[in-house]
Amino acid sequence: MDYQTLSITLDDKVATVTLDRPALRNAFNEQAIAELALAFDELGRNELVRAVVLAASGPAFCAGADLNWMKKMAGYSQDENLADASRLADMLRTIYLCPKPTLAKVQGDCYAGGMGLVAACDIVVAAEGVNFCLSEVKLGLIPATISPYVIKAMGEQAARRYFLTAERFDALAALRLGLAHEVVAMEALDITVAGIVKALVANSPNAVREAKKLVREVVGQPLTDALLLDTAERIAAIRASNEGREGVASFLDKRRPSWLD
Template structure:
């Protein structure tokens, strides 16, 4: 496909989706939203893909919404605004529910909707020196569409502060509040992401998919009989699966599992 605002490359079972509008600090518009939704849907279905990296070209990871797009939205009707917001919500949900593990590689500033993109990913590595900001209230808006993912990532207490103040905060602060997993020197970003991706592709692809779903579906549930039964059923099913049997056999036989061939 001839992508207009993103680029996709494949290397050793890893797909890299790169935001490619550096002239506008990778701010997204309708085209970017549509292309990201399509890309993650297709890559999520591709059996050759074991992991996906979400990256960006230029000095910024993502500055949020494109100003020209925002000017256009100013003239939207209520119905048009709702349809537009729903497309963004659907794109974020597609990334969040993607069956493949998604690693955000953040090389520069990440603002507003860009934070939603990062929060929808599974693992985030950021270069030291990058800054974050939930700037919506400065414009009289709220970070509503991205809020389910951002609140999950940074927690309710931190969200109260940064949703309301629109303060800019550092990569180190993002790590402290749990919004990102690793902060590395800018020249170590490639290596940091590569190490995580290497770990991901070494694991059973079905197990990784099921483990991702496990976290999503277990988080926040009460520790009751239904949860215990669900967890027992999941491990019993995966033990009996072809991949589960192969993984245990390869370990006992001290050989490489078949998915590493």
């Protein structure tokens, strides 16, 4: 597809999806939402892709909603607003459920809906000096569609504060809250992301996919007999899988597993 709001590259099993509207601080509109949903759906099904990096061009990562898009929404009916918000919700879910590991590379400020993009990714690396903000209440709105992902990432107590105050907080605060996994100097951002991606693609593709699913489906579950059985069935199944057998055999034989060839 000829993307208008994104650029996509594939290099050595790693796809990079770059928000590419720097003049508009990478704010998204209906086209950007549709293109992000399509890109992550296609990359999730592409057997050549082992990891996906979400990046941005220019000084900002994402300023949230495009002003022209917001002007259009101001005249929408209830049904039109619902359809529009549902498309955003579906896009965020597509990123969150992408079977490939996803990494947000946050080089600049990230506001409002942009925080939903970041929180929907598996791993977040931010540059020092980056600011985050859930600014919706300043406009009389709420961060509803991004809330499932942001609350998972930063926790209920932090969400209570920042959803209500719309205060900016910096990358180090994001690290303390759990929204970011690492915060590094801007000049170290590329090499840090490259190191994490290298670790991701060195692992069994099937195991990475199943491990991602495991976290998503086990978190918050009570410690019941049903959960214990479920986890036992998962490890039994992956031990018997082709990559599970190959991984153990290669370790015992002191050789590279086949997925690295």
